[in-house]
Amino acid sequence: MMETIKKRDFVEIEYTGKLKEDGAIFDTTDEKTAKKHNLHGHNFGPVVVCVGEEHVLKGIDSNLEGKEIGKEYNLGLKPEDAFGSKNAKLIQLIPTSKFKQQNIQPMPGMPVNIDGIAGTIKTVSGGRTLVDFNHPLAGKELVYNVKINGKVTDDKEKLNGFLRLSLGTKDFDAEINEGNAKITLKMELPKDAKDEINIKVKELIPSIKIVEFSVEKKEKKQIL
Numbered sequence: 001m002m003e004t005i006k007k008r009d010f011v012e013i014e015y016t017g018k019l020k021e022d023g024a025i026f027d028t029t030d031e032k033t034a035k036k037h038n039l040h041g042h043n044f045g046p047v048v049v050c051v052g053e054e055h056v057l058k059g060i061d062s063n064l065e066g067k068e069i070g071k072e073y074n075l076g077l078k079p080e081d082a083f084g085s086k087n088a089k090l091i092q093l094i095p096t097s098k099f100k101q102q103n104i105q106p107m108p109g110m111p112v113n114i115d116g117i118a119g120t121i122k123t124v125s126g127g128r129t130l131v132d133f134n135h136p137l138a139g140k141e142l143v144y145n146v147k148i149n150g151k152v153t154d155d156k157e158k159l160n161g162f163l164r165l166s167l168g169t170k171d172f173d174a175e176i177n178e179g180n181a182k183i184t185l186k187m188e189l190p191k192d193a194k195d196e197i198n199i200k201v202k203e204l205i206p207s208i209k210i211v212e213f214s215v216e217k218k219e220k221k222q223i224l
Helices: 031-036 058-064 098-101 155-167 191-204
Strands: 012-018 024-030 047-052 070-075 093-095 109-113 116-126 128-132 142-151 172-177 180-185 210-217
Touching: 012 058, 012 155, 024 031, 047 155, 058 070, 058 142, 093 098, 098 128, 116 172, 155 180, 155 191, 191 210
Parallel strands: 180 210
Antiparallel strands: 012 024, 012 047, 012 142, 070 142, 093 128, 109 116, 116 128, 172 180
Protein backbone atom coordinates (compact mmCIF):
# COMPACT_ATOMS: atom_id res chain seq x y z
CA MET A 1 0.00 0.00 0.00
CA MET A 2 1.35 3.43 -0.99
CA GLU A 3 2.09 5.87 1.81
CA THR A 4 -0.04 9.03 1.72
CA ILE A 5 0.75 12.49 3.07
CA LYS A 6 -0.87 13.87 6.21
CA LYS A 7 -1.04 17.41 7.61
CA ARG A 8 2.16 18.42 9.46
CA ASP A 9 4.22 15.82 7.54
CA PHE A 10 7.52 17.15 6.23
CA VAL A 11 8.00 16.16 2.59
CA GLU A 12 10.63 16.80 -0.08
CA ILE A 13 9.15 18.06 -3.34
CA GLU A 14 10.23 19.35 -6.74
CA TYR A 15 8.00 21.56 -8.86
CA THR A 16 7.63 23.60 -12.04
CA GLY A 17 4.98 26.29 -12.44
CA LYS A 18 3.57 27.59 -15.72
CA LEU A 19 0.80 29.92 -16.86
CA LYS A 20 -2.34 28.06 -17.88
CA GLU A 21 -3.06 30.49 -20.74
CA ASP A 22 0.15 30.04 -22.72
CA GLY A 23 2.27 27.45 -20.87
CA ALA A 24 5.04 29.97 -20.07
CA ILE A 25 7.25 28.63 -17.25
CA PHE A 26 7.89 31.19 -14.48
CA ASP A 27 8.99 29.08 -11.50
CA THR A 28 10.93 25.85 -11.02
CA THR A 29 13.20 23.97 -8.62
CA ASP A 30 15.07 22.42 -11.59
CA GLU A 31 18.24 24.27 -12.60
CA LYS A 32 18.26 22.97 -16.20
CA THR A 33 14.66 24.11 -16.74
CA ALA A 34 15.50 27.50 -15.18
CA LYS A 35 18.47 28.05 -17.51
CA LYS A 36 16.41 27.04 -20.54
CA HIS A 37 13.72 29.62 -19.66
CA ASN A 38 16.10 32.35 -18.37
CA LEU A 39 14.91 32.20 -14.75
CA HIS A 40 17.33 33.64 -12.20
CA GLY A 41 17.71 34.36 -8.49
CA HIS A 42 16.59 30.99 -7.16
CA ASN A 43 18.09 28.39 -4.84
CA PHE A 44 17.56 25.40 -7.12
CA GLY A 45 17.04 21.82 -5.99
CA PRO A 46 14.28 19.97 -4.09
CA VAL A 47 12.63 21.80 -1.19
CA VAL A 48 11.41 20.45 2.15
CA VAL A 49 8.00 21.74 3.23
CA CYS A 50 5.70 21.10 6.17
CA VAL A 51 2.23 20.26 4.84
CA GLY A 52 -0.49 22.65 6.03
CA GLU A 53 1.90 25.51 6.82
CA GLU A 54 1.68 27.19 3.37
CA HIS A 55 5.44 27.05 2.84
CA VAL A 56 4.46 26.92 -0.83
CA LEU A 57 1.48 28.50 -2.62
CA LYS A 58 -1.86 27.80 -0.92
CA GLY A 59 -3.12 25.80 -3.93
CA ILE A 60 -0.09 23.48 -3.83
CA ASP A 61 -0.09 23.12 -0.05
CA SER A 62 -3.79 22.24 0.22
CA ASN A 63 -3.40 19.64 -2.55
CA LEU A 64 -0.49 17.77 -0.93
CA GLU A 65 -2.57 16.20 1.85
CA GLY A 66 -3.72 12.70 0.83
CA LYS A 67 -1.31 12.48 -2.12
CA GLU A 68 1.02 9.48 -2.48
CA ILE A 69 4.76 9.54 -1.82
CA GLY A 70 6.87 9.00 -4.95
CA LYS A 71 4.22 10.20 -7.40
CA GLU A 72 3.98 13.20 -9.72
CA TYR A 73 0.90 15.43 -10.01
CA ASN A 74 -0.35 18.25 -12.23
CA LEU A 75 -2.21 20.79 -10.07
CA GLY A 76 -4.43 23.53 -11.51
CA LEU A 77 -4.44 26.69 -9.36
CA LYS A 78 -7.11 29.38 -9.48
CA PRO A 79 -5.89 32.97 -8.77
CA GLU A 80 -7.30 32.91 -5.21
CA ASP A 81 -5.13 29.86 -4.44
CA ALA A 82 -2.04 31.36 -6.08
CA PHE A 83 -1.13 35.06 -6.24
CA GLY A 84 -4.60 36.46 -5.66
CA SER A 85 -7.12 38.23 -7.87
CA LYS A 86 -6.33 41.59 -9.46
CA ASN A 87 -7.17 44.49 -7.13
CA ALA A 88 -8.26 47.59 -9.04
CA LYS A 89 -7.18 49.80 -6.11
CA LEU A 90 -3.57 48.72 -6.73
CA ILE A 91 -3.59 50.20 -10.25
CA GLN A 92 -2.74 53.89 -9.83
CA LEU A 93 -2.09 56.98 -11.94
CA ILE A 94 1.14 58.74 -10.97
CA PRO A 95 2.42 62.03 -12.44
CA THR A 96 5.15 61.27 -14.98
CA SER A 97 7.13 64.17 -13.47
CA LYS A 98 7.68 62.06 -10.32
CA PHE A 99 9.73 59.60 -12.41
CA LYS A 100 11.59 62.31 -14.28
CA GLN A 101 12.67 63.89 -10.98
CA GLN A 102 14.58 60.64 -10.39
CA ASN A 103 16.00 60.61 -13.94
CA ILE A 104 13.70 57.73 -14.92
CA GLN A 105 12.06 57.70 -18.35
CA PRO A 106 8.94 55.60 -17.73
CA MET A 107 8.08 53.00 -20.39
CA PRO A 108 5.34 50.32 -20.54
CA GLY A 109 6.48 47.03 -18.98
CA MET A 110 9.21 48.68 -16.89
CA PRO A 111 9.45 47.43 -13.26
CA VAL A 112 9.50 50.30 -10.75
CA ASN A 113 9.67 50.81 -7.00
CA ILE A 114 7.53 53.62 -5.58
CA ASP A 115 7.91 54.34 -1.86
CA GLY A 116 9.21 50.80 -1.31
CA ILE A 117 6.37 49.10 -3.23
CA ALA A 118 7.17 47.17 -6.42
CA GLY A 119 5.01 47.78 -9.48
CA THR A 120 4.95 47.57 -13.27
CA ILE A 121 4.28 50.48 -15.64
CA LYS A 122 1.26 49.77 -17.85
CA THR A 123 0.88 52.98 -19.90
CA VAL A 124 2.43 56.45 -20.19
CA SER A 125 0.27 59.25 -21.64
CA GLY A 126 -0.56 62.94 -21.16
CA GLY A 127 1.84 63.53 -18.27
CA ARG A 128 0.42 60.60 -16.31
CA THR A 129 1.81 57.09 -15.85
CA LEU A 130 -0.40 54.11 -14.99
CA VAL A 131 1.36 51.77 -12.54
CA ASP A 132 0.09 48.32 -11.53
CA PHE A 133 1.13 47.39 -7.98
CA ASN A 134 -0.56 43.96 -8.14
CA HIS A 135 1.72 40.92 -8.16
CA PRO A 136 2.67 40.26 -11.82
CA LEU A 137 0.84 36.91 -11.60
CA ALA A 138 -2.28 38.24 -9.83
CA GLY A 139 -5.44 37.13 -11.61
CA LYS A 140 -3.62 34.35 -13.48
CA GLU A 141 -4.58 30.68 -13.51
CA LEU A 142 -1.51 28.47 -13.04
CA VAL A 143 -0.54 24.84 -13.52
CA TYR A 144 2.10 23.27 -11.27
CA ASN A 145 3.77 19.94 -11.90
CA VAL A 146 4.72 18.62 -8.44
CA LYS A 147 6.84 15.55 -7.78
CA ILE A 148 6.76 14.18 -4.21
CA ASN A 149 10.18 12.64 -3.61
CA GLY A 150 9.64 11.35 -0.09
CA LYS A 151 8.74 11.98 3.52
CA VAL A 152 11.37 13.62 5.73
CA THR A 153 11.74 11.99 9.15
CA ASP A 154 15.16 13.28 10.26
CA ASP A 155 14.74 16.30 12.56
CA LYS A 156 17.88 18.05 11.27
CA GLU A 157 16.60 17.74 7.68
CA LYS A 158 13.24 19.13 8.84
CA LEU A 159 14.95 22.06 10.56
CA ASN A 160 17.16 22.82 7.56
CA GLY A 161 14.15 22.71 5.23
CA PHE A 162 12.11 25.01 7.46
CA LEU A 163 14.96 27.50 7.87
CA ARG A 164 15.75 27.56 4.16
CA LEU A 165 12.17 28.65 3.40
CA SER A 166 11.85 31.00 6.40
CA LEU A 167 15.18 32.77 5.78
CA GLY A 168 15.07 32.58 1.97
CA THR A 169 18.65 31.31 1.86
CA LYS A 170 20.85 28.24 2.39
CA ASP A 171 23.45 30.49 4.02
CA PHE A 172 23.22 29.21 7.61
CA ASP A 173 24.33 26.30 9.76
CA ALA A 174 22.04 24.33 12.07
CA GLU A 175 22.81 21.59 14.59
CA ILE A 176 20.57 19.67 17.00
CA ASN A 177 21.97 18.21 20.20
CA GLU A 178 19.70 16.62 22.85
CA GLY A 179 16.71 18.81 21.98
CA ASN A 180 18.77 21.98 21.63
CA ALA A 181 18.82 23.55 18.12
CA LYS A 182 21.76 25.87 17.48
CA ILE A 183 21.34 28.10 14.41
CA THR A 184 24.36 30.04 13.16
CA LEU A 185 23.62 32.89 10.75
CA LYS A 186 25.78 35.15 8.58
CA MET A 187 24.05 38.25 9.94
CA GLU A 188 21.85 39.27 12.84
CA LEU A 189 18.08 38.70 12.52
CA PRO A 190 15.48 41.11 13.97
CA LYS A 191 14.13 39.95 17.36
CA ASP A 192 10.58 39.51 15.98
CA ALA A 193 11.85 37.17 13.24
CA LYS A 194 13.86 35.12 15.75
CA ASP A 195 10.87 34.89 18.11
CA GLU A 196 8.61 33.70 15.27
CA ILE A 197 11.13 31.05 14.11
CA ASN A 198 11.65 29.93 17.72
CA ILE A 199 7.90 29.35 18.24
CA LYS A 200 7.36 27.62 14.89
CA VAL A 201 10.39 25.30 15.14
CA LYS A 202 9.27 23.99 18.54
CA GLU A 203 5.68 23.61 17.30
CA LEU A 204 6.54 21.73 14.09
CA ILE A 205 9.48 19.67 15.43
CA PRO A 206 8.39 18.71 18.99
CA SER A 207 11.72 17.03 19.86
CA ILE A 208 13.35 20.50 19.80
CA LYS A 209 12.89 22.21 23.17
CA ILE A 210 15.42 25.06 22.92
CA VAL A 211 16.36 27.25 19.94
CA GLU A 212 19.54 29.33 20.11
CA PHE A 213 20.74 31.85 17.52
CA SER A 214 24.26 33.08 16.95
CA VAL A 215 26.06 35.09 14.28
CA GLU A 216 29.13 33.69 12.56
CA LYS A 217 32.25 35.53 13.68
CA LYS A 218 34.36 36.91 10.89
CA GLU A 219 38.07 36.33 11.25
CA LYS A 220 40.08 39.52 11.36
CA LYS A 221 42.88 39.63 8.84
CA GLN A 222 46.26 40.34 10.36
CA ILE A 223 48.19 43.16 8.78
CA LEU A 224 51.86 42.20 8.60
